[in-house]
Amino acid sequence: MSDPEASRPFIEAANPTHPSLLDPKHQLDALFGVVNIPNVIWIDEAGTIVRPPEPGWPPGDDYPDWLREFLDGRDEAVEKKAAEIEAADPELAARMRGGQDRDAYPDAIRDWARKGSDSAFAMSPEQVLEASADRGIDKSEGAAHFELANHLWTAGERESAISHFNEAHRLQPDNWTYKRQAWSLVGNEEAGGGEMGRFNQGPLPGAEDDWPFAGNFVAESSATPAGDYYPATM
Amino acid sequence: MITTTPEISADEFASGTGWEIKPEGACKGDVCVPLPDGYSATHAAERLGMAVVRDDASGLIAFGPESLSGRALVSAQAPEVVLPDLSGNEFRLSSLRGKKVVVVAWAPY
Numbered sequence: 001m002s003d004p005e006a007s008r009p010f011i012e013a014a015n016p017t018h019p020s021l022l023d024p025k026h027q028l029d030a031l032f033g034v035v036n037i038p039n040v041i042w043i044d045e046a047g048t049i050v051r052p053p054e055p056g057w058p059p060g061d062d063y064p065d066w067l068r069e070f071l072d073g074r075d076e077a078v079e080k081k082a083a084e085i086e087a088a089d090p091e092l093a094a095r096m097r098g099g100q101d102r103d104a105y106p107d108a109i110r111d112w113a114r115k116g117s118d119s120a121f122a123m124s125p126e127q128v129l130e131a132s133a134d135r136g137i138d139k140s141e142g143a144a145h146f147e148l149a150n151h152l153w154t155a156g157e158r159e160s161a162i163s164h165f166n167e168a169h170r171l172q173p174d175n176w177t178y179k180r181q182a183w184s185l186v187g188n189e190e191a192g193g194g195e196m197g198r199f200n201q202g203p204l205p206g207a208e209d210d211w212p213f214a215g216n217f218v219a220e221s222s223a224t225p226a227g228d229y230y231p232a233t234m
Numbered sequence: 235m236i237t238t239t240p241e242i243s244a245d246e247f248a249s250g251t252g253w254e255i256k257p258e259g260a261c262k263g264d265v266c267v268p269l270p271d272g273y274s275a276t277h278a279a280e281r282l283g284m285a286v287v288r289d290d291a292s293g294l295i296a297f298g299p300e301s302l303s304g305r306a307l308v309s310a311q312a313p314e315v316v317l318p319d320l321s322g323n324e325f326r327l328s329s330l331r332g333k334k335v336v337v338v339a340w341a342p343y
């Protein structure tokens with residue numbers, strides 16, 4: 001739901017030769033089952049999906065300087081925490097490393113680009129359907145609430161929007177996109193907007209009672225093993 | 235799909251949900267689901283496992299995505315996606331047929 005200006009610096013810095021599109025209404029969720037970012041979908045020449053949405057990363061981390069600085073501080077803290085966990089509970093540490101092998105992902109794409117359907121990474125249509133996200137009627141209902149929430153927020157109906165966001169979160173507890181969109185909107189308000197406002201996805205110290213959602217990014221992501229936040233798919 | 239009434243035409247249903255209404259039923263990719271009672275948006279939604287949620291204060295109605303197969307994808311045939319670029323120009327995913335495509339979803343937060 002961000003303004004296009006939120007994406008512009010990233011797209012202009014990368015200056016890609018491929019199309020860069022905006023999806024303010026989260027259509028990729030309803031159409032493909034994208035429930036977190038980054039998520040990657042492979043589609044062959046005939047328009048057949050050969051890998052459904054899954055976490056995937058580019059090689060290296062070519063971030064703008066300001067984001068690199070922001071992440072460097074955080075990476076150190078994350079590494080220190082990981083070393084503590086490793087020392088205290090090796091089994092838990094192993095579980096936290098259960099996420100995807102990030103460096104291998106671009107190589108898997110190259111393998112498919114070369115070999116097409118002979119690539120070991122290309123799935124059959126049946127495998128694609130089976131590997132796509134679970135969706136029962138409760139999740140459809142969650143998606144309907146999320147769409148209402150986005151629409152009402154944009155229309156300035158803040159309180160109604162928040163109540164639909166909360167329903168969406170209850171019905172789709174594993175959908176990080178639904179959570180982070182809502183947390184980011186309210187977190188940005190709390191931070192008073194600005195360049196970094198939308199990265200604030202939880203209550204400011206002392207304002208916990210005013211936070212209108214059951215969770216927030218720091219609390220939920222730190223309580224979620226890496227293998228659950230980014231499920232391993234290869 | 236957001237509407238103000240559940241009484242929407244088959245064309246509106248198709249553009250909002252990606253499910254075309256044909257003589258054999260509601261169809262997407264290589265899948266068709268029969269509509270024994272004929273077309274109405276609420277009947278099609280029921281057959282496709284789409285939740286219909288109403289916001290009483292605004293009167294708005296949202297149709298959730300299909301859930302009939304228990305999975306987000308009912309067909310491996312990629313659905314059409316039409317989204318704007320930074321300049322507002324619409325781009326159609328189907329314009330890339332004939333090439334391999336890697337779609338990357340990301341967010342600037």
